[in-house]
Amino acid sequence: MRPITDIFLPACARLNPHPTYIPFRTQLSPQNAPDIFAQFDIILDCTDNPATRYLISDTAVVLGKPVVSASALRTEGQLMILNYPSRSPGDKSGGPCYRCVFPTPPPADSVTSCADGGILGPVVGVMGVMQALETIRVMITSMSEDGKPSTGAIVPSLHLFSAYSTPPFRTIRLRPRRQNCAACGTEPSISIESLKSGSMDYVQFCGSLNPVSSLMPNERLTARDYKIWLDSHSNNDKGILLDVRERIQYDICALPGSICVPISEVLRSSRSSEATNGELPAWVPSSIINTDTATPIHVVCRQGNDSQAAVKILKQLGLGQGGKRFIGDIQGGLDSWRRDVDPQFPDY
Known part of the structure:
Protein backbone atom coordinates (compact mmCIF):
# COMPACT_ATOMS: atom_id res chain seq x y z
CA MET A 1 0.00 0.00 0.00
CA ARG A 2 1.35 3.43 -0.96
CA PRO A 3 2.21 5.78 1.92
CA ILE A 4 -0.43 8.45 2.30
CA THR A 5 2.28 11.07 1.82
CA ASP A 6 2.84 9.80 -1.72
CA ILE A 7 -0.86 10.31 -2.42
CA PHE A 8 -1.15 13.62 -0.59
CA LEU A 9 1.83 15.45 -2.08
CA PRO A 10 0.87 15.26 -5.78
CA ALA A 11 -2.61 16.48 -4.89
CA CYS A 12 -1.15 19.46 -3.02
CA ALA A 13 1.23 20.21 -5.88
CA ARG A 14 -1.68 20.31 -8.32
CA LEU A 15 -3.47 22.83 -6.14
CA ASN A 16 -0.39 24.97 -5.53
CA PRO A 17 2.91 24.14 -7.27
CA HIS A 18 4.90 26.93 -5.61
CA PRO A 19 5.71 25.57 -2.11
CA THR A 20 8.35 22.92 -1.48
CA TYR A 21 6.69 19.75 -0.19
CA ILE A 22 8.80 17.46 1.98
CA PRO A 23 7.39 13.99 2.71
CA PHE A 24 8.13 12.13 5.95
CA ARG A 25 7.32 8.49 5.25
CA THR A 26 7.13 7.46 8.87
CA GLN A 27 4.68 7.59 11.74
CA LEU A 28 5.14 10.49 14.14
CA SER A 29 6.58 9.34 17.46
CA PRO A 30 8.08 10.97 20.56
CA GLN A 31 11.49 9.87 19.31
CA ASN A 32 11.33 11.50 15.86
CA ALA A 33 8.95 14.43 16.45
CA PRO A 34 11.62 16.82 17.84
CA ASP A 35 13.92 16.33 14.85
CA ILE A 36 11.06 16.76 12.37
CA PHE A 37 9.48 19.81 14.02
CA ALA A 38 12.84 21.56 14.44
CA GLN A 39 12.92 22.13 10.67
CA PHE A 40 9.77 24.30 10.67
CA ASP A 41 8.56 27.59 12.17
CA ILE A 42 4.86 26.76 12.60
CA ILE A 43 3.24 23.37 13.19
CA LEU A 44 -0.21 22.62 11.75
CA ASP A 45 -2.06 19.85 13.57
CA CYS A 46 -4.57 18.12 11.28
CA THR A 47 -4.78 14.83 13.20
CA ASP A 48 -7.87 13.19 14.67
CA ASN A 49 -6.75 11.36 17.81
CA PRO A 50 -5.86 12.72 21.27
CA ALA A 51 -2.55 10.86 21.66
CA THR A 52 -1.06 12.49 18.56
CA ARG A 53 -2.46 15.89 19.50
CA TYR A 54 -0.77 15.78 22.91
CA LEU A 55 2.49 14.66 21.28
CA ILE A 56 2.38 17.47 18.70
CA SER A 57 1.65 20.10 21.34
CA ASP A 58 4.29 18.86 23.79
CA THR A 59 6.96 18.75 21.10
CA ALA A 60 6.06 22.23 19.88
CA VAL A 61 6.27 23.64 23.41
CA VAL A 62 9.74 22.27 24.13
CA LEU A 63 10.94 23.58 20.75
CA GLY A 64 9.22 26.96 21.06
CA LYS A 65 6.94 26.50 18.03
CA PRO A 66 3.34 27.73 17.71
CA VAL A 67 0.67 25.20 16.75
CA VAL A 68 -2.40 25.87 14.61
CA SER A 69 -4.74 23.01 15.47
CA ALA A 70 -7.89 22.17 13.50
CA SER A 71 -10.22 19.20 13.68
CA ALA A 72 -13.52 18.19 12.12
CA LEU A 73 -16.00 15.40 12.74
CA ARG A 74 -19.42 14.80 11.24
CA THR A 75 -20.83 18.34 10.85
CA GLU A 76 -18.67 20.18 13.38
CA GLY A 77 -15.15 21.53 13.69
CA GLN A 78 -12.88 23.38 16.07
CA LEU A 79 -9.78 25.53 15.65
CA MET A 80 -7.14 26.81 18.08
CA ILE A 81 -3.80 28.59 17.98
CA LEU A 82 -1.66 27.06 20.73
CA ASN A 83 1.62 28.06 22.35
CA TYR A 84 1.41 31.54 20.81
CA PRO A 85 3.21 33.66 21.59
CA SER A 86 5.81 30.96 22.12
CA ARG A 87 7.55 31.47 25.44
CA SER A 88 9.74 29.36 27.68
CA PRO A 89 7.91 27.02 30.08
CA GLY A 90 6.78 28.93 33.16
CA ASP A 91 6.52 32.26 31.33
CA LYS A 92 2.96 33.46 31.95
CA SER A 93 3.01 35.66 28.84
CA GLY A 94 3.15 32.60 26.60
CA GLY A 95 0.05 31.14 25.01
CA PRO A 96 -1.60 28.02 26.44
CA CYS A 97 -0.77 24.61 25.01
CA TYR A 98 -3.05 21.66 24.31
CA ARG A 99 -2.52 20.33 27.85
CA CYS A 100 -3.59 23.68 29.29
CA VAL A 101 -6.88 23.48 27.40
CA PHE A 102 -7.40 19.74 27.97
CA PRO A 103 -5.42 18.69 31.08
CA THR A 104 -7.09 15.29 31.09
CA PRO A 105 -7.63 13.24 27.92
CA PRO A 106 -11.20 12.18 27.14
CA PRO A 107 -12.25 8.60 27.95
CA ALA A 108 -11.09 6.28 25.19
CA ASP A 109 -14.59 4.98 24.50
CA SER A 110 -15.85 8.54 23.88
CA VAL A 111 -13.35 9.27 21.11
CA THR A 112 -14.51 8.85 17.52
CA SER A 113 -12.13 9.16 14.59
CA CYS A 114 -13.09 10.66 11.24
CA ALA A 115 -12.96 7.19 9.70
CA ASP A 116 -15.42 5.81 12.27
CA GLY A 117 -17.74 8.79 12.71
CA GLY A 118 -17.79 10.13 9.18
CA ILE A 119 -17.45 13.74 8.12
CA LEU A 120 -19.28 16.16 5.85
CA GLY A 121 -16.89 17.21 3.09
CA PRO A 122 -17.60 20.97 3.19
CA VAL A 123 -16.90 20.98 6.94
CA VAL A 124 -13.34 19.85 6.22
CA GLY A 125 -13.08 22.63 3.65
CA VAL A 126 -14.28 25.26 6.11
CA MET A 127 -11.85 24.15 8.83
CA GLY A 128 -8.97 23.84 6.36
CA VAL A 129 -9.50 27.37 5.05
CA MET A 130 -9.75 28.75 8.59
CA GLN A 131 -6.60 26.88 9.60
CA ALA A 132 -4.72 28.34 6.63
CA LEU A 133 -5.98 31.83 7.50
CA GLU A 134 -4.93 31.52 11.14
CA THR A 135 -1.51 30.28 10.06
CA ILE A 136 -1.07 33.37 7.90
CA ARG A 137 -2.10 35.52 10.88
CA VAL A 138 0.59 33.89 13.01
CA MET A 139 3.14 34.54 10.29
CA ILE A 140 2.40 38.25 9.94
CA THR A 141 1.35 39.23 13.48
CA SER A 142 4.14 41.00 15.34
CA MET A 143 4.73 41.52 19.02
CA SER A 144 6.00 44.78 20.49
CA GLU A 145 9.38 44.86 22.20
CA ASP A 146 7.86 44.95 25.70
CA GLY A 147 6.04 41.70 25.01
CA LYS A 148 2.57 43.23 24.90
CA PRO A 149 0.37 42.32 21.93
CA SER A 150 0.38 44.81 19.10
CA THR A 151 -2.81 46.05 17.47
CA GLY A 152 -4.66 43.13 15.95
CA ALA A 153 -2.58 40.60 17.85
CA ILE A 154 -3.89 37.09 18.33
CA VAL A 155 -5.82 36.36 21.51
CA PRO A 156 -5.83 32.65 22.47
CA SER A 157 -9.28 31.41 21.51
CA LEU A 158 -11.19 28.27 20.63
CA HIS A 159 -13.26 28.70 17.48
CA LEU A 160 -16.21 26.32 17.12
CA PHE A 161 -18.07 25.61 13.89
CA SER A 162 -21.35 23.73 13.60
CA ALA A 163 -22.82 23.43 10.12
CA TYR A 164 -26.44 23.12 11.27
CA SER A 165 -26.40 25.70 14.08
CA THR A 166 -27.51 29.33 13.92
CA PRO A 167 -25.14 31.10 14.03
CA PRO A 168 -22.68 28.44 12.83
CA PHE A 169 -19.62 30.04 14.49
CA ARG A 170 -18.79 30.59 18.16
CA THR A 171 -15.57 31.77 19.79
CA ILE A 172 -14.48 30.98 23.34
CA ARG A 173 -11.54 32.82 24.87
CA LEU A 174 -8.99 30.41 26.31
CA ARG A 175 -7.61 30.68 29.81
CA PRO A 176 -3.89 31.52 30.25
CA ARG A 177 -1.21 28.91 30.68
CA ARG A 178 -1.70 26.56 33.60
CA GLN A 179 1.20 26.99 35.97
CA ASN A 180 1.04 23.28 36.85
CA CYS A 181 1.04 22.18 33.20
CA ALA A 182 3.43 19.29 32.54
CA ALA A 183 4.57 20.91 29.29
CA CYS A 184 4.59 24.70 29.70
CA GLY A 185 4.14 25.18 33.47
CA THR A 186 6.65 26.40 36.03
CA GLU A 187 8.00 22.89 36.67
CA PRO A 188 7.59 21.03 33.38
CA SER A 189 8.21 17.29 33.31
CA ILE A 190 8.29 17.05 29.52
CA SER A 191 11.51 17.82 27.69
CA ILE A 192 13.30 16.79 24.52
CA GLU A 193 15.17 14.22 26.56
CA SER A 194 12.00 12.70 28.01
CA LEU A 195 10.44 12.58 24.55
CA LYS A 196 13.37 10.88 22.89
CA SER A 197 13.82 8.44 25.75
CA GLY A 198 10.26 7.22 25.31
CA SER A 199 9.44 7.76 28.99
CA MET A 200 6.19 9.50 28.00
CA ASP A 201 3.76 6.86 26.72
CA TYR A 202 1.03 8.81 24.92
CA VAL A 203 -1.10 5.77 24.14
CA GLN A 204 -1.13 4.78 27.80
CA PHE A 205 -1.78 8.39 28.86
CA CYS A 206 -4.83 8.67 26.60
CA GLY A 207 -5.96 5.07 26.93
CA SER A 208 -6.68 2.74 24.05
CA LEU A 209 -10.15 1.50 23.17
CA ASN A 210 -9.05 -0.77 20.34
CA PRO A 211 -5.72 -2.36 21.17
CA VAL A 212 -4.22 -4.51 18.44
CA SER A 213 -4.24 -8.08 19.74
CA SER A 214 -1.80 -10.25 17.86
CA LEU A 215 -3.41 -13.52 16.79
CA MET A 216 -1.58 -16.70 15.92
Whole structure:
Protein backbone atom coordinates (compact mmCIF):
# COMPACT_ATOMS: atom_id res chain seq x y z
CA MET A 1 0.00 0.00 0.00
CA ARG A 2 1.35 3.43 -0.96
CA PRO A 3 2.21 5.78 1.92
CA ILE A 4 -0.43 8.45 2.30
CA THR A 5 2.28 11.07 1.82
CA ASP A 6 2.84 9.80 -1.72
CA ILE A 7 -0.86 10.31 -2.42
CA PHE A 8 -1.15 13.62 -0.59
CA LEU A 9 1.83 15.45 -2.08
CA PRO A 10 0.87 15.26 -5.78
CA ALA A 11 -2.61 16.48 -4.89
CA CYS A 12 -1.15 19.46 -3.02
CA ALA A 13 1.23 20.21 -5.88
CA ARG A 14 -1.68 20.31 -8.32
CA LEU A 15 -3.47 22.83 -6.14
CA ASN A 16 -0.39 24.97 -5.53
CA PRO A 17 2.91 24.14 -7.27
CA HIS A 18 4.90 26.93 -5.61
CA PRO A 19 5.71 25.57 -2.11
CA THR A 20 8.35 22.92 -1.48
CA TYR A 21 6.69 19.75 -0.19
CA ILE A 22 8.80 17.46 1.98
CA PRO A 23 7.39 13.99 2.71
CA PHE A 24 8.13 12.13 5.95
CA ARG A 25 7.32 8.49 5.25
CA THR A 26 7.13 7.46 8.87
CA GLN A 27 4.68 7.59 11.74
CA LEU A 28 5.14 10.49 14.14
CA SER A 29 6.58 9.34 17.46
CA PRO A 30 8.08 10.97 20.56
CA GLN A 31 11.49 9.87 19.31
CA ASN A 32 11.33 11.50 15.86
CA ALA A 33 8.95 14.43 16.45
CA PRO A 34 11.62 16.82 17.84
CA ASP A 35 13.92 16.33 14.85
CA ILE A 36 11.06 16.76 12.37
CA PHE A 37 9.48 19.81 14.02
CA ALA A 38 12.84 21.56 14.44
CA GLN A 39 12.92 22.13 10.67
CA PHE A 40 9.77 24.30 10.67
CA ASP A 41 8.56 27.59 12.17
CA ILE A 42 4.86 26.76 12.60
CA ILE A 43 3.24 23.37 13.19
CA LEU A 44 -0.21 22.62 11.75
CA ASP A 45 -2.06 19.85 13.57
CA CYS A 46 -4.57 18.12 11.28
CA THR A 47 -4.78 14.83 13.20
CA ASP A 48 -7.87 13.19 14.67
CA ASN A 49 -6.75 11.36 17.81
CA PRO A 50 -5.86 12.72 21.27
CA ALA A 51 -2.55 10.86 21.66
CA THR A 52 -1.06 12.49 18.56
CA ARG A 53 -2.46 15.89 19.50
CA TYR A 54 -0.77 15.78 22.91
CA LEU A 55 2.49 14.66 21.28
CA ILE A 56 2.38 17.47 18.70
CA SER A 57 1.65 20.10 21.34
CA ASP A 58 4.29 18.86 23.79
CA THR A 59 6.96 18.75 21.10
CA ALA A 60 6.06 22.23 19.88
CA VAL A 61 6.27 23.64 23.41
CA VAL A 62 9.74 22.27 24.13
CA LEU A 63 10.94 23.58 20.75
CA GLY A 64 9.22 26.96 21.06
CA LYS A 65 6.94 26.50 18.03
CA PRO A 66 3.34 27.73 17.71
CA VAL A 67 0.67 25.20 16.75
CA VAL A 68 -2.40 25.87 14.61
CA SER A 69 -4.74 23.01 15.47
CA ALA A 70 -7.89 22.17 13.50
CA SER A 71 -10.22 19.20 13.68
CA ALA A 72 -13.52 18.19 12.12
CA LEU A 73 -16.00 15.40 12.74
CA ARG A 74 -19.42 14.80 11.24
CA THR A 75 -20.83 18.34 10.85
CA GLU A 76 -18.67 20.18 13.38
CA GLY A 77 -15.15 21.53 13.69
CA GLN A 78 -12.88 23.38 16.07
CA LEU A 79 -9.78 25.53 15.65
CA MET A 80 -7.14 26.81 18.08
CA ILE A 81 -3.80 28.59 17.98
CA LEU A 82 -1.66 27.06 20.73
CA ASN A 83 1.62 28.06 22.35
CA TYR A 84 1.41 31.54 20.81
CA PRO A 85 3.21 33.66 21.59
CA SER A 86 5.81 30.96 22.12
CA ARG A 87 7.55 31.47 25.44
CA SER A 88 9.74 29.36 27.68
CA PRO A 89 7.91 27.02 30.08
CA GLY A 90 6.78 28.93 33.16
CA ASP A 91 6.52 32.26 31.33
CA LYS A 92 2.96 33.46 31.95
CA SER A 93 3.01 35.66 28.84
CA GLY A 94 3.15 32.60 26.60
CA GLY A 95 0.05 31.14 25.01
CA PRO A 96 -1.60 28.02 26.44
CA CYS A 97 -0.77 24.61 25.01
CA TYR A 98 -3.05 21.66 24.31
CA ARG A 99 -2.52 20.33 27.85
CA CYS A 100 -3.59 23.68 29.29
CA VAL A 101 -6.88 23.48 27.40
CA PHE A 102 -7.40 19.74 27.97
CA PRO A 103 -5.42 18.69 31.08
CA THR A 104 -7.09 15.29 31.09
CA PRO A 105 -7.63 13.24 27.92
CA PRO A 106 -11.20 12.18 27.14
CA PRO A 107 -12.25 8.60 27.95
CA ALA A 108 -11.09 6.28 25.19
CA ASP A 109 -14.59 4.98 24.50
CA SER A 110 -15.85 8.54 23.88
CA VAL A 111 -13.35 9.27 21.11
CA THR A 112 -14.51 8.85 17.52
CA SER A 113 -12.13 9.16 14.59
CA CYS A 114 -13.09 10.66 11.24
CA ALA A 115 -12.96 7.19 9.70
CA ASP A 116 -15.42 5.81 12.27
CA GLY A 117 -17.74 8.79 12.71
CA GLY A 118 -17.79 10.13 9.18
CA ILE A 119 -17.45 13.74 8.12
CA LEU A 120 -19.28 16.16 5.85
CA GLY A 121 -16.89 17.21 3.09
CA PRO A 122 -17.60 20.97 3.19
CA VAL A 123 -16.90 20.98 6.94
CA VAL A 124 -13.34 19.85 6.22
CA GLY A 125 -13.08 22.63 3.65
CA VAL A 126 -14.28 25.26 6.11
CA MET A 127 -11.85 24.15 8.83
CA GLY A 128 -8.97 23.84 6.36
CA VAL A 129 -9.50 27.37 5.05
CA MET A 130 -9.75 28.75 8.59
CA GLN A 131 -6.60 26.88 9.60
CA ALA A 132 -4.72 28.34 6.63
CA LEU A 133 -5.98 31.83 7.50
CA GLU A 134 -4.93 31.52 11.14
CA THR A 135 -1.51 30.28 10.06
CA ILE A 136 -1.07 33.37 7.90
CA ARG A 137 -2.10 35.52 10.88
CA VAL A 138 0.59 33.89 13.01
CA MET A 139 3.14 34.54 10.29
CA ILE A 140 2.40 38.25 9.94
CA THR A 141 1.35 39.23 13.48
CA SER A 142 4.14 41.00 15.34
CA MET A 143 4.73 41.52 19.02
CA SER A 144 6.00 44.78 20.49
CA GLU A 145 9.38 44.86 22.20
CA ASP A 146 7.86 44.95 25.70
CA GLY A 147 6.04 41.70 25.01
CA LYS A 148 2.57 43.23 24.90
CA PRO A 149 0.37 42.32 21.93
CA SER A 150 0.38 44.81 19.10
CA THR A 151 -2.81 46.05 17.47
CA GLY A 152 -4.66 43.13 15.95
CA ALA A 153 -2.58 40.60 17.85
CA ILE A 154 -3.89 37.09 18.33
CA VAL A 155 -5.82 36.36 21.51
CA PRO A 156 -5.83 32.65 22.47
CA SER A 157 -9.28 31.41 21.51
CA LEU A 158 -11.19 28.27 20.63
CA HIS A 159 -13.26 28.70 17.48
CA LEU A 160 -16.21 26.32 17.12
CA PHE A 161 -18.07 25.61 13.89
CA SER A 162 -21.35 23.73 13.60
CA ALA A 163 -22.82 23.43 10.12
CA TYR A 164 -26.44 23.12 11.27
CA SER A 165 -26.40 25.70 14.08
CA THR A 166 -27.51 29.33 13.92
CA PRO A 167 -25.14 31.10 14.03
CA PRO A 168 -22.68 28.44 12.83
CA PHE A 169 -19.62 30.04 14.49
CA ARG A 170 -18.79 30.59 18.16
CA THR A 171 -15.57 31.77 19.79
CA ILE A 172 -14.48 30.98 23.34
CA ARG A 173 -11.54 32.82 24.87
CA LEU A 174 -8.99 30.41 26.31
CA ARG A 175 -7.61 30.68 29.81
CA PRO A 176 -3.89 31.52 30.25
CA ARG A 177 -1.21 28.91 30.68
CA ARG A 178 -1.70 26.56 33.60
CA GLN A 179 1.20 26.99 35.97
CA ASN A 180 1.04 23.28 36.85
CA CYS A 181 1.04 22.18 33.20
CA ALA A 182 3.43 19.29 32.54
CA ALA A 183 4.57 20.91 29.29
CA CYS A 184 4.59 24.70 29.70
CA GLY A 185 4.14 25.18 33.47
CA THR A 186 6.65 26.40 36.03
CA GLU A 187 8.00 22.89 36.67
CA PRO A 188 7.59 21.03 33.38
CA SER A 189 8.21 17.29 33.31
CA ILE A 190 8.29 17.05 29.52
CA SER A 191 11.51 17.82 27.69
CA ILE A 192 13.30 16.79 24.52
CA GLU A 193 15.17 14.22 26.56
CA SER A 194 12.00 12.70 28.01
CA LEU A 195 10.44 12.58 24.55
CA LYS A 196 13.37 10.88 22.89
CA SER A 197 13.82 8.44 25.75
CA GLY A 198 10.26 7.22 25.31
CA SER A 199 9.44 7.76 28.99
CA MET A 200 6.19 9.50 28.00
CA ASP A 201 3.76 6.86 26.72
CA TYR A 202 1.03 8.81 24.92
CA VAL A 203 -1.10 5.77 24.14
CA GLN A 204 -1.13 4.78 27.80
CA PHE A 205 -1.78 8.39 28.86
CA CYS A 206 -4.83 8.67 26.60
CA GLY A 207 -5.96 5.07 26.93
CA SER A 208 -6.68 2.74 24.05
CA LEU A 209 -10.15 1.50 23.17
CA ASN A 210 -9.05 -0.77 20.34
CA PRO A 211 -5.72 -2.36 21.17
CA VAL A 212 -4.22 -4.51 18.44
CA SER A 213 -4.24 -8.08 19.74
CA SER A 214 -1.80 -10.25 17.86
CA LEU A 215 -3.41 -13.52 16.79
CA MET A 216 -1.58 -16.70 15.92
CA PRO A 217 -1.07 -17.41 12.20
CA ASN A 218 -3.56 -20.29 12.35
CA GLU A 219 -6.22 -17.85 13.57
CA ARG A 220 -5.94 -15.63 10.48
CA LEU A 221 -6.81 -15.93 6.79
CA THR A 222 -5.62 -13.68 4.02
CA ALA A 223 -8.32 -12.10 1.88
CA ARG A 224 -7.34 -14.37 -1.02
CA ASP A 225 -7.56 -17.49 1.15
CA TYR A 226 -10.95 -16.44 2.47
CA LYS A 227 -12.20 -15.95 -1.12
CA ILE A 228 -10.93 -19.42 -2.04
CA TRP A 229 -12.67 -20.83 1.04
CA LEU A 230 -15.96 -19.14 0.06
CA ASP A 231 -15.78 -20.43 -3.50
CA SER A 232 -15.23 -23.98 -2.30
CA HIS A 233 -18.32 -24.05 -0.08
CA SER A 234 -22.03 -23.95 -0.85
CA ASN A 235 -24.23 -21.04 0.19
CA ASN A 236 -25.47 -23.01 3.19
CA ASP A 237 -21.98 -23.90 4.31
CA LYS A 238 -20.08 -20.60 4.20
CA GLY A 239 -20.01 -20.10 7.94
CA ILE A 240 -20.69 -16.82 9.75
CA LEU A 241 -18.99 -13.55 8.81
CA LEU A 242 -19.02 -10.82 11.46
CA ASP A 243 -18.18 -7.27 10.36
CA VAL A 244 -17.08 -5.31 13.43
CA ARG A 245 -16.92 -1.87 11.82
CA GLU A 246 -19.27 0.75 13.20
CA ARG A 247 -22.74 0.82 11.67
CA ILE A 248 -22.10 4.05 9.77
CA GLN A 249 -19.24 2.36 7.89
CA TYR A 250 -21.10 -0.91 7.42
CA ASP A 251 -23.97 0.94 5.75
CA ILE A 252 -21.54 2.37 3.18
CA CYS A 253 -20.41 -1.04 1.94
CA ALA A 254 -20.15 -4.61 3.21
CA LEU A 255 -19.45 -8.14 2.05
CA PRO A 256 -22.61 -10.12 1.15
CA GLY A 257 -24.06 -12.11 4.02
CA SER A 258 -22.02 -10.41 6.72
CA ILE A 259 -23.50 -9.41 10.08
CA CYS A 260 -22.70 -6.02 11.60
CA VAL A 261 -21.49 -6.21 15.21
CA PRO A 262 -19.87 -2.83 16.06
CA ILE A 263 -16.54 -3.18 17.85
CA SER A 264 -17.59 -0.45 20.29
CA GLU A 265 -20.37 -2.72 21.58
CA VAL A 266 -18.06 -5.71 21.74
CA LEU A 267 -15.43 -3.89 23.78
CA ARG A 268 -17.92 -2.09 25.99
CA SER A 269 -19.62 -5.31 27.05
CA SER A 270 -16.28 -7.03 27.60
CA ARG A 271 -15.51 -4.45 30.31
CA SER A 272 -18.95 -4.56 31.90
CA SER A 273 -20.76 -7.01 34.14
CA GLU A 274 -22.08 -8.77 31.03
CA ALA A 275 -18.69 -10.38 30.66
CA THR A 276 -18.77 -11.91 34.13
CA ASN A 277 -22.36 -13.02 34.77
CA GLY A 278 -22.12 -16.15 32.64
CA GLU A 279 -24.57 -14.92 30.01
CA LEU A 280 -23.67 -14.08 26.44
CA PRO A 281 -23.74 -10.33 25.70
CA ALA A 282 -26.68 -8.95 23.75
CA TRP A 283 -24.50 -8.17 20.74
CA VAL A 284 -23.80 -11.86 20.04
CA PRO A 285 -25.93 -12.69 16.95
CA SER A 286 -28.54 -15.41 17.34
CA SER A 287 -27.06 -17.10 14.26
CA ILE A 288 -23.96 -17.90 16.31
CA ILE A 289 -25.95 -19.29 19.21
CA ASN A 290 -28.42 -21.31 17.14
CA THR A 291 -26.09 -22.84 14.55
CA ASP A 292 -24.00 -25.98 14.70
CA THR A 293 -21.14 -25.45 17.12
CA ALA A 294 -18.74 -26.48 14.37
CA THR A 295 -19.82 -23.64 12.05
CA PRO A 296 -16.76 -21.42 11.56
CA ILE A 297 -16.84 -17.74 12.46
CA HIS A 298 -14.82 -15.26 10.41
CA VAL A 299 -14.37 -11.68 11.58
CA VAL A 300 -13.55 -8.70 9.37
CA CYS A 301 -13.00 -4.99 9.93
CA ARG A 302 -11.50 -2.25 7.81
CA GLN A 303 -7.78 -2.89 8.33
CA GLY A 304 -7.50 -6.06 10.38
CA ASN A 305 -6.98 -4.57 13.85
CA ASP A 306 -10.40 -4.46 15.49
CA SER A 307 -11.15 -7.92 14.09
CA GLN A 308 -8.29 -9.39 16.11
CA ALA A 309 -9.64 -7.92 19.34
CA ALA A 310 -13.09 -9.29 18.49
CA VAL A 311 -11.73 -12.79 17.85
CA LYS A 312 -10.07 -12.77 21.27
CA ILE A 313 -13.32 -11.78 22.97
CA LEU A 314 -15.41 -14.35 21.07
CA LYS A 315 -13.06 -17.07 22.27
CA GLN A 316 -13.10 -15.73 25.83
CA LEU A 317 -16.89 -16.09 25.75
CA GLY A 318 -16.46 -19.79 25.02
CA LEU A 319 -17.85 -19.62 21.50
CA GLY A 320 -14.83 -21.48 20.16
CA GLN A 321 -16.00 -24.64 21.93
CA GLY A 322 -12.52 -25.29 23.26
CA GLY A 323 -10.97 -25.20 19.81
CA LYS A 324 -13.63 -27.32 18.08
CA ARG A 325 -15.01 -24.30 16.21
CA PHE A 326 -12.76 -22.09 14.09
CA ILE A 327 -12.85 -18.42 15.00
CA GLY A 328 -10.44 -16.19 13.11
CA ASP A 329 -10.12 -12.93 11.25
CA ILE A 330 -9.38 -11.77 7.72
CA GLN A 331 -5.88 -10.38 7.73
CA GLY A 332 -5.72 -6.80 6.46
CA GLY A 333 -9.49 -6.44 6.58
CA LEU A 334 -11.58 -4.97 3.80
CA ASP A 335 -8.63 -2.91 2.60
CA SER A 336 -6.90 -6.20 1.78
CA TRP A 337 -10.09 -7.55 0.18
CA ARG A 338 -10.23 -4.57 -2.14
CA ARG A 339 -6.53 -4.74 -2.94
CA ASP A 340 -6.18 -8.51 -3.44
CA VAL A 341 -9.64 -9.81 -4.36
CA ASP A 342 -12.09 -7.19 -5.60
CA PRO A 343 -10.66 -3.87 -6.87
CA GLN A 344 -14.24 -2.61 -7.35
CA PHE A 345 -14.98 -2.83 -3.63
CA PRO A 346 -15.53 0.75 -2.36
CA ASP A 347 -12.62 2.64 -0.82
CA TYR A 348 -14.06 5.17 1.59
